Amino acid sequence: MSQHFSTRDGSAIVADLVSVIVANREYLSEVDGAIGDGDHGINMAKGFAHCGRTIEGRQLTLAEALDELTLSLMEGIGGSMGPLYGSLFIGMADEVRNSDDIDAATFAHLLRGGLTSLQDITEAGVGDKCLMDTLIPAVEAFEQAHASGAAFSDALDAMKAAASQGRDSTKDLVAKIGRASRLGERSLGVLDAGAVSCCLILTRLADSVQPRLSA
Numbered sequence: 001m002s003q004h005f006s007t008r009d010g011s012a013i014v015a016d017l018v019s020v021i022v023a024n025r026e027y028l029s030e031v032d033g034a035i036g037d038g039d040h041g042i043n044m045a046k047g048f049a050h051c052g053r054t055i056e057g058r059q060l061t062l063a064e065a066l067d068e069l070t071l072s073l074m075e076g077i078g079g080s081m082g083p084l085y086g087s088l089f090i091g092m093a094d095e096v097r098n099s100d101d102i103d104a105a106t107f108a109h110l111l112r113g114g115l116t117s118l119q120d121i122t123e124a125g126v127g128d129k130c131l132m133d134t135l136i137p138a139v140e141a142f143e144q145a146h147a148s149g150a151a152f153s154d155a156l157d158a159m160k161a162a163a164s165q166g167r168d169s170t171k172d173l174v175a176k177i178g179r180a181s182r183l184g185e186r187s188l189g190v191l192d193a194g195a196v197s198c199c200l201i202l203t204r205l206a207d208s209v210q211p212r213l214s215a
Helices: 007-023 025-035 040-055 062-076 081-094 104-119 132-147 152-172 179-187 193-212
Strands: 004-006 101-103
Touching (some): 004 007, 004 193, 007 062, 040 062, 062 081, 081 104, 152 193
Antiparallel strands (some): 004 101
């Protein structure tokens, strides 16, 4: 059987996502402060920490844990990021509701489902200096690696590499959406906070899944 992990690890996996966002609270706000209002880390950490408290001590499936994360973000984060990340995570959850074990093919559906759900509420894409600059290349890298026959763990490595490259690409982009778009050329030279937080999330997701894989 191909590499897979149990959906019963949902609470532990989402707890890992919570920890990386809470740990990077100040860094994310610092990045955001360069061209935004400087509260991305504060808001993200607030929503993720609330989820952490909600799932603590509960053994949830991945879909159930992602549902809790969605609720925490939708209800606990101001501005646009709550609905954006909430849409991403609910789209992911919907793809694994009936799964006991998640293999690479199912994980590819999880990633694509999250992206599609997000695209339902925003027209932003690669080149707009936003989280899509991280997310879209990462999803495509995983899909391409899986389609070429790569092992699940190797496809996750490809996803992480693409996420990092996507994040770094935003430094050379002019913001086209959000508050930073008002700055025009002055938005050049700094990373986008949403792209940074998305990279943290995808990287920790992969790092959490990889040691749980079994043949």
